[in-house]
Amino acid sequence: MKILIIGGGGREHAIGKKLLEDNRFIQLYFYPGNGGTSIIGKNIENHHSPLDLGVFAKKNEIDITIVGSEFFLLEGIVDIFNNMGLKIIGPHYSAARLEGNRIFAKSFMKKYGVRTPKYDIFYSYEEAMNFFKKKTNSVAIKTNGIAAGKGVIIAHNQNEAEKALKNIMIKKKFGKSGDQIIIEEFLQGKEASIISFFNGKNIIPFLSAKDYKKIGENEKGLNTGGMGSIVPNPYITNSIWIDFRKNVLEPTLEGLMIEKLTFFGFLYFGLMISNNKVYLLEYNTRIGDPEAQALFPLMKSNFLNIIQYSYQQKETYIDWKKLYSCCVVLSSIGYPEKYEIGKIITGLNSLEEPFYIAGAKIEQKKWVTSGGRVLNIIGIGNSLQESIKKAYDKVKKIQFENLYFRKDIGL
Ligand code: GLY
Numbered sequence: 001m002k003i004l005i006i007g008g009g010g011r012e013h014a015i016g017k018k019l020l021e022d023n024r025f026i027q028l029y030f031y032p033g034n035g036g037t038s039i040i041g042k043n044i045e046n047h048h049s050p051l052d053l054g055v056f057a058k059k060n061e062i063d064i065t066i067v068g069s070e071f072f073l074l075e076g077i078v079d080i081f082n083n084m085g086l087k088i089i090g091p092h093y094s095a096a097r098l099e100g101n102r103i104f105a106k107s108f109m110k111k112y113g114v115r116t117p118k119y120d121i122f123y124s125y126e127e128a129m130n131f132f133k134k135k136t137n138s139v140a141i142k143t144n145g146i147a148a149g150k151g152v153i154i155a156h157n158q159n160e161a162e163k164a165l166k167n168i169m170i171k172k173k174f175g176k177s178g179d180q181i182i183i184e185e186f187l188q189g190k191e192a193s194i195i196s197f198f199n200g201k202n203i204i205p206f207l208s209a210k211d212y213k214k215i216g217e218n219e220k221g222l223n224t225g226g227m228g229s230i231v232p233n234p235y236i237t238n239s240i241w242i243d244f245r246k247n248v249l250e251p252t253l254e255g256l257m258i259e260k261l262t263f264f265g266f267l268y269f270g271l272m273i274s275n276n277k278v279y280l281l282e283y284n285t286r287i288g289d290p291e292a293q294a295l296f297p298l299m300k301s302n303f304l305n306i307i308q309y310s311y312q313q314k315e316t317y318i319d320w321k322k323l324y325s326c327c328v329v330l331s332s333i334g335y336p337e338k339y340e341i342g343k344i345i346t347g348l349n350s351l352e353e354p355f356y357i358a359g360a361k362i363e364q365k366k367w368v369t370s371g372g373r374v375l376n377i378i379g380i381g382n383s384l385q386e387s388i389k390k391a392y393d394k395v396k397k398i399q400f401e402n403l404y405f406r407k408d409i410g411l
Contacts, residue, residue: 001304004029004044004057005037006077007068009225010329010358010376011289015066016040017356018296018303026304029062035370036357050077054084064089064307067265070146070286074100078263089307091285095261098283102182103144105283112255115247116280117272119184125169128181132161138186143168145177150223154186189274190235191281193291194244196269197318199310200262203253207298207320208236209291215336217408224336225373228409230384231294231325235273244271244278252283264310293376294327297354326379326387326410328395329358333402335372340402343369347397354378355394369400384410 003019003026005012013036016028020040028041031053037043047056050072057065065081067073067090074096081088090096097104109116117140122128141164143151151174155161168178196205210233215221236244248269256262268284268291287295296303300319309316332339345360345367355378359371375398379391388410395405 001025001064002027002029002060002062003304004031004053004062004065005033005041005068006031006053006065006072008032008034008037009068009289010036010356010373011287011292012068013037013040013356013358014293014296014354014376015068015287015303017354018299022302022304029060031056034357034359035361035367038361050075050080053077054080054086057081057086058084063087066090066307068286068289070096070099070284073285074146078265087311090265091261091263095256095263096285098261098267099285100146101144102142102146102282103180106182108255108259109252109280112251112258113247114251114255114280115278117185117187119182122181122183123179125165128165128169128183129162131183132158135161140184140186141165141168142182142184143174143177144180144182145174147174147177149225150174151177152223187272187274187279189272189279192233192236192271192273192278193229193288194236194249194269194271195287195291195295196249196267197306197310197316198256198263198265198267199316200264202316203249203267204306204316204318205249206295206318207231208233208241209288209294210235211288211291212406212409215406217406222336224331226288226290227329227331227406229288229290229294229327230387230410231291231298234384240273240276240278243276244269248278248280252280264307290327290329290376293354293356293378294325297378297380298323298325324381324384324387326381326384326391328377328379328391328405328409329373330375330377330395330398330403330405331373332359332369332371333404335404339372341369341371343401345369345374345398345400347399348375351377351394351397354380369402374400374403 030037033043065088076093153164167173212228270282356376358373379387381387
């Protein structure tokens with residue numbers, strides 16, 4: 001069996017390690033991959049477009065491709081692979097718009113009664129500023145396109161809103177992503193991520209997760225790709241789970257079926273729990289990073305079977321270990337802005353599994369940093385506290401110049 005995994009972060013390394021753990025005879029290929037994936041498979045080079053990758057997959061008789069990163073999904077990689085008769089896990093372009101086009105996603109939620117914060121859509125700076133004249137509450141200003149994860153600004157007053165709108169709609173800080181915007185009611189509460197597998201008929205949720213998006217402790221500072229995660233999310237109680245199924249998952253499934261947006265792939269619900277109710281803030285059409293890194297070590301089921309059962313039209317069931325998981329991201333000081341690379345990493349070769357490589361590679365037999373987010377260190381325990389302690393005990397064994405990590409993951 002040959003599997004191609006598209007993406008180059010810790011998430012893709014985690015997917016690859018899980019597949020191999022379940023079946024050590026799988027041959028893995030990654031594009032573009034990273035230093036960790038080059039050890040468990042082959043990183044392919046010089047195949048930059050989805051079409052190039054399709055040609056590679058055909059030529060090398062790849063059985064299944066799994067798309068990690070949204071970037072390729074929004075380039076229509078699934079449509080291209082399907083047209084070439086290749087099996088690929090991920091949404092076709094129309095469904096990937098649930099992540100890539102926020103106005104499309106919010107309209108879908110509204111149409112099918114998926115509970116989401118109230119919102120308005122604006123096509124010009126003037127219209128949006130007029131709206132603020134009547135508004136006193138905090139709002140989330142969101143670009144229509146995802147703007148590499150940066151297009152959401154929370155404004156607590158008119159001045160902040162004006163500054164954000166100028167940046168988005170006049171200075172075009174996020175390019176064309178900001179030609180249209182959404183202004184959404186800002187909800188106070190606890191965030192949660194529920195990632196699921198969609199087998200074309202049913203949405204099968206994974207364990208709940210919580211990610212930590214800001215660079216600073218207590219969720220202060222700039223947004224990042226994610227500085228840590230825990231599984232399960234302690235705020236997802238039984239009653240919240242029931243509320244999620246009834247008011248988010250079931251209407252989403254109904255909408256996907258009616259709109260013929262079915263696919264084999266992942267659907268990520270980015271949630272806010274506010275006043276004991278679950279609201280959907282956004283869909284992503286992939287597995288989260290770094291949620292994947294905390295989730296996969298707890299997955300008991302064979303991951304490849306989950307994927308293959310959808311092609312075989314078999315019912316999908318996912319079994320989980322009754323344990324807790326904590327992922328701490330080690331990054332280079334300066335990330336998510338400017339940072340240095342090429343720093344020697346020590347302690348990695350003797351580190352206890354699980355851990356994943358995000359931005360590191362081997363040079364002259366030594367591990368060196370090659371990205372902003374460098375390593376994902378995982379602790380597994382019988383309680384959340386134990387998993388946190390194990391993760392941070394492992395973190396102490398790693399060193400490199402300019403090492404930074406948040407000390408409050410899971411706390
Ligand atoms: N952890 C959030 C994301 O993957 O977008």
